[in-house]
Amino acid sequence: MNKVSKYDMIIKNGKILDGSGNPWFYADLGINEGKISKISRRGLSGVDTNEVINAEGLIVVPGFIDIHNHADFAVLENPRFENMLRQGVTTVTAGQCGSSSYNISEELREKRGYNWKTLSEWRKTINARGISANIAPFFGFGSIRISVLGEEGLGKGSRHIPTHDDLEKMKKMAVQAMEEGAFGMSTGLEYTVQRDAATREVIEITKIVAKYGGVYTTHPRSMGDTLNESAREFIEICEKAGVRGCFSHFKSMGTMNYGKVAECVRLLNEARNKGVDVIFDQYPWNYAAESALMRYLFSFAEEDPQKLLLKLRDPESWAEIKAECIKRTDSAWELSRERQIELEKLQTIAPPPRFMGFIKDIAYIVSSMNSPEFIDMNLQEISWKVGKDIWEVARDIILKDYGETAVAFGPMSEQDVLDGIKCRLTAVSTDSGTIDADPLKLVASHPRNFGTYPKVFETYVRELRAITLEDAVRKMTSLPAQFLGLQDRGLLKEGMYADITIFNPDTIKNKASYVTSAYPEGISYVLVNGKTVISNGEHTGLFPGKVLTRAD
Numbered sequence: 150m151n152k153v154s155k156y157d158m159i160i161k162n163g164k165i166l167d168g169s170g171n172p173w174f175y176a177d178l179g180i181n182e183g184k185i186s187k188i189s190r191r192g193l194s195g196v197d198t199n200e201v202i203n204a205e206g207l208i209v210v211p212g213f214i215d216i217h218n219h220a221d222f223a224v225l226e227n228p229r230f231e232n233m234l235r236q237g238v239t240t241v242t243a244g245q246c247g248s249s250s251y252n253i254s255e256e257l258r259e260k261r262g263y264n265w266k267t268l269s270e271w272r273k274t275i276n277a278r279g280i281s282a283n284i285a286p287f288f289g290f291g292s293i294r295i296s297v298l299g300e301e302g303l304g305k306g307s308r309h310i311p312t313h314d315d316l317e318k319m320k321k322m323a324v325q326a327m328e329e330g331a332f333g334m335s336t337g338l339e340y341t342v343q344r345d346a347a348t349r350e351v352i353e354i355t356k357i358v359a360k361y362g363g364v365y366t367t368h369p370r371s372m373g374d375t376l377n378e379s380a381r382e383f384i385e386i387c388e389k390a391g392v393r394g395c396f397s398h399f400k401s402m403g404t405m406n407y408g409k410v411a412e413c414v415r416l417l418n419e420a421r422n423k424g425v426d427v428i429f430d431q432y433p434w435n436y437a438a439e440s441a442l443m444r445y446l447f448s449f450a451e452e453d454p455q456k457l458l459l460k461l462r463d464p465e466s467w468a469e470i471k472a473e474c475i476k477r478t479d480s481a482w483e484l485s486r487e488r489q490i491e492l493e494k495l496q497t498i499a500p501p502p503r504f505m506g507f508i509k510d511i512a513y514i515v516s517s518m519n520s521p522e523f524i525d526m527n528l529q530e531i532s533w534k535v536g537k538d539i540w541e542v543a544r545d546i547i548l549k550d551y552g553e554t555a556v557a558f559g560p561m562s563e564q565d566v567l568d569g570i571k572c573r574l575t576a577v578s579t580d581s582g583t584i585d586a587d588p589l590k591l592v593a594s595h596p597r598n599f600g601t602y603p604k605v606f607e608t609y610v611r612e613l614r615a616i617t618l619e620d621a622v623r624k625m626t627s628l629p630a631q632f633l634g635l636q637d638r639g640l641l642k643e644g645m646y647a648d649i650t651i652f653n654p655d656t657i658k659n660k661a662s663y664v665t666s667a668y669p670e671g672i673s674y675v676l677v678n679g680k681t682v683i684s685n686g687e688h689t690g691l692f693p694g695k696v697l698t699r700a701d
Contacts, residue, residue, distance in 0.1 A: 154196070154197060155181075155197040155198065156179040156180060156181055156186065156187070156193070156196060156197070156198040157182065157198070157199050157200065157679060158179075158180040158198060158199065158200040158202065158647075158676075158679065158681075159178065159180070159193050159198045159200070159201050159202070160177065160180070160201075160209055160649070160651070161177045161193065161201060161202070161205075162175075162203055162204055162205035163175075163176075163178075163204025163205070163208065164204075164207070164208050164209065165178070165188070165209050165641055166209070166210045166618070166619060166622045166641075167210075167211070167640055167641040167642065168210060168211040168622055168623060168626035168627040168630075168639055168640045168641060169623065170619050170622075170623040171619065172619060173208065173619075176188050176190045176192075177189050177192045177193040178209065178641070178647075178649070179193055179198075180647045180676075180679045181679075182679065183646060183647055184644060184646055184647055184679065185641060185642065185643055185644065185645050185646075185647050186644075188641065188642070188643055200681070202651065202674055202681070204651050204673075204674075206653065207651050207652060207653055207673060208618075208622075208652055208653070209641070209649060209650075209651050210237075210625075210626065210641070210649070210650050210652075211622075211626040211627070211630075211638065211639050211640055211645075211648060211649065212239025212240065212626070212638070212648030212649055212650050212675065212677065213236065213238045213239065213240075213577070213602050213625040213626060213650060214238070214239070214240045214241075214285075214576075214625065214626060214629040214630055214633070214638065214639060215233065215238045215240070215241040215242065215577075215578055215581070215629075216366075216395060216430045216576045216629040217242060217245050217366065217397050217398055217430045217578035217579065217580050218233075218241035218242050218243060218245065218578070218579060218580070218581060218582060218583075219243065219245055219248075219581070219582040220233075220242070220243040220284050220582055221243035221250045221251065221271070221284070221286065222582060223582045223583050224243075224275055224280060224583055225274075225275070226585075227582075227583040227584055227585040228278055228279060228280045228281060228583075228585070228692065229281045229583075229688055229690075229692075230281045230282040230583045230585075230682075230694070231583075231585045231668075231688055232583065232584040232585075232588070232598050232668075233579075233581070233583055234281060234675050234677075234682050234683050234688065235668045235669060235672060235675075235683060235686070235688075236579075236600065236601060236602040236603060236669060237602050237603075237625075237675055238579075238602065239283060239638075239648035239649075239675060239677045239694075240283040240285060240635070240638060240648060241282060241283070241583070242284070242285045242287060242332070242633075243284050243285070243286045243287065244286050244287035244289050244292075244335055245287060245289075245335045245337075245368070245397065245580075246289070246335060246336075246340065246368040246397070247289045247290045247291030247292070247294075247335050247337030247340060247343045248289040248291050248292055248337060248340075249268075249287065249288050249289035249292045249335075250263060251263075251265055251266065251268045251286070251292075252266075252267060252268050252288040252289070252292060252293060252326040252329075252331070253266060253292050253293070253296050254266075254296035256296070257292070257295060267325065267326075267329060268288065268325075268326050268330065268331055271286075271696075272286070272698075275696050276695055276696055280692055280694040280696075281677065281682050281688070281691065281692050281694050282677055282682070282694040283648070283677065283694045283695055283696075284694070284695075284696045284697065285332045285633055285635070285697045286331055286696060286697075287332055287333050287334060287335045287366065288322075288326035288327075288331045288333075288334055289334070289336075289337075290334055290335065290336040290343060290346070290351065290354060291336070291337055291340060291342050291343040293319050293322040293326075294311075294319065294342050295342050296322065297315050297322075298311060298342065300341075300342065310347070311350065316350065316353060320353070320354060323354050323357045324357055327357065327358060327360075327699075328361070330697075330698030330699050331699060332363060332364060332633055332634070333363035333364035333392075334354065334355060334358045334363065334365055334366075335365075335366045335397070336351060336365075336366075336368065337367075337368040338351070338367060338368065338369055339369065339370055339371060340368070348382055348385060348386065351386055352385075352386050352390050355386055355390035355392050356390045356391070358392055359390050359391045359392035361699075362634065362699070363699060364392065364393050364394065364632060364633065364634070365386065365390070365392045365393070365394040365395070366394065366395040366397050366430075367383055367386075367394065367396060367397055368397050368398065369382070369383055369396065369397070370382065372400050372401065372402050372437075373401060373402040373403045373406045374403070374405075376401050376406060376410075376413055377409060377413055377416060380413045380416045383396055383427070384416065384420045384425055384427060387420075387425050387426070387427055388423075392426075393426035393428075393632065394425075394427045394428075395427070395428050395430055395576070395632060396413075396427065396428070396430070397430055397580075398430060398437075398578060399413070399429040399430065399575065400431065400437065400559075400565070400566075400569070401413070401561060401562075402437060402511060402558065402561060403510065403511060403560075404560065404562075407561075407562040407565060408562070408565065410565035410568045410569050414429075414568060414569070414572050414574075417429065417574060418574070421574070427574070428574045428575070428576060428628070429569065429572065429575045429576065430576045430577070430578035431566075431569045431570060431575050431576075431577065431578065432578055432579055432580055432597045432601050433566060433570060433577070433601065433604050433605050433608065433609065434561075434566070434596060434601075435559060435562070435563060435566055436513065436515060436557035436559040436560055436561070436595075436663065437557065437558040437559050437580075438557065438580075439515065439556070439558075439594065439663060440555070440556055441454075441553065441554065441555055441556075441592060441593040442512070442514070442543060442546065442547055442554040442555065442556045443458070443547045443552045443554065444593075445512065445556060446474065446543055447461065449473070449477075450469075450470045450473070454552050455552075457552070458547075458548070458551065458552050461544055461548060467544065471541075474540055475540075510527055510529055511527065511558045511559065512527060512528060512556040512557075512558055513525060513526065513527050513556060513557055513558070513559060513560060514526055514527075514531075514546070514555070514556055515555050515556060515557045515663035515664070516554065516555035516593065516663055516664045517549075517550055517554050518550050518553065519549040519550050520546050520549055520554075523546065528542055531546075553592055553593075555592070555593035555664075556593075557595065567613070567615055570605070570609050570615060571615055571616060575624060576624050576625070576628045576632065577601065577605055577621075577624050577625045578601075579597045579598065579601045579602075580597060581595075581597055581598045581601070582598075584598055584599075588661070588666035588667050588668060589665070589667065591666045594666040596662050596663060596666070598661070599659075599660075599661040599666055599667060599669065600660060600661035600667075601659075602625060603658055603659040603669035603670075603671065603672070604659035605621050605624075605625075606618070606621060606654060606657045607658050608659075609621065610654070611655075626639045626640065627639045627640050634699060635697070635700075646678055647676050647678065648676060648678065649674075649675070649676040650674070650675050650676075651672070651673050651675070652671050652672040652673060653671045653673070656670060656671040657670065657671030657672060658671055672686065673685060673686060677691075677693045677694050678694070678695070680693035
């Protein structure tokens with residue numbers, strides 16, 4: 150690099166962890182026009198600059214890259230990325246689990262009320278609005294499938310299997326998304342519409358992604374009963390399509406599935422040994438998504454929480470709601486039986502929709518003000534304990550808590566979480582979105598939304614010493630950057646964009662739980678494209694982020 154006499158910013162006296170996994174070293178960083186223009190081990194004392202950050206006693210690392218995020222649905226309402234930036238995240242993905250808010254049909258655009266249809270239109274809207282972090286967008290397989298085949302409700306869908314013409318329409322939409330700069334395609338093969346897609350259909354669309362140098366991410370068919378079968382399907386898709394792939398929010402849900410993570414890790418390592426380019430991403434929590442129990446079970450009867458509470462209290466209204474719940478459960482199981490007969494190829498991979506299973510076995514009470522004795526129990530266990538059916542149990546707890554009971558789905562064993570975190574192939578992710586609301590005012594917000602990255606440092610680096618500080622940073626920076634093809638982010642090198650996080654490795658701490666949402670401690674500064682967006686732990690109000698475009 151040419152000698153520079155003036156810098157927009159200098160970061161001094163910090164220990165540099167460059168993201169590669171190598172040990173730290175002392176150096177000063179000089180930043181100009183949004184990029185790192187100088188890394189000096191001799192220091193940059195006496196050099197003219199507009200701003201100085203003194204990082205003495207702190208670690209200076211590349212900004213964290215959240216490889217699995219759902220930012221596209223909330224970014225217009227939450228452009229400050231408070232929950233992400235305060236964790237040290239400077240770049241997130243969008244359009245995960247097969248669902249994107251762009252690259253959709255005109256009919257679907259009108260139904261959802263969007264002011265855009267294509268990825269280009271969405272990118273233009275977001276960049277014009279201004280955002281505080283970067284977004285790497287994917288297009289959703291489910292979104293193009295819905296656009297062509299129609300939406301599937303609880304009862305039935307319009308068509309399950311695409312015709313030749315349908316498939317050609319889907320391919321055309323995939324081409325458009327990739328030509329507009331999508332980083333790749335995501336699937337959510339456990340969800341409606343996508344769960345009916347045969348493996349060969351997914352491969353056909355993924356081949357287009359591979360042709361453009363994009364990547365594939367998947368919420369698999371199952372993260373429990375058929376986890377390893379789902380992993381084999383994922384490997385098959387990546388191998389036959391010739392695409393690099395990421396097995397999303399890696400976990401094994403349900404006590405009956407404890408221990409499956411180790412075998413799944415073996416399968417993916419074996420695939421890499423055969424030349425298939427695959428990785429995982431994972432968050433360090435033993436429960437999946439969190440929800441208010443009342444909303445999860447009964448929102449079909451009334452969206453307004455206070456009105457719904459009144460209906461649950463009224464015996465006549467409650468009888469109608471309960472009868473509808475039973476009807477919906479029976480309908481879900483019947484539909485799954487019919488679908489598995491029709492789609493024989495999938496029946497060993499795709500378990501039936503787990504509406505009843507989620508309610509009884511997978512949904513665990515994680516927050517209850519007035520029934521704390523039921524925390525970490527599922528509704529089936531509580532039902533056995535008190536001698537009532539699960540619907541009456543749920544109603545009783547909800548009414549006692551005035552609607553604020555929270556459930557989360559799982560559980561995952563601590564050993565399985567540890568096995569995943571320790572794997573060299575695992576990148577850290579949140580499976581979150583962007584949230585600017587005061588965390589203390591939120592009800593039933595999963596701690597992954599606020600404390601994922603600090604928890605990795607606090608628990609797995611500092612307390613358990615399961616992974617090194619250097620490897621933890623690699624899992625958050627250069628590993629996801631390499632997967633995504635971000636050639637100018639994810640490492641601290643001259644010429645790279647100045648996406649930088651500065652924190653204290655001895656004090657960084659997650660403060661969020663399943664009961665209380667809160668911002669973490671220990672992260673002092675965060676830079677996005679050379680601008681300070683977090684200073685002394687507080688948001689500066691700047692919007693230097695942008696929607697990124699896939700590099701050729």
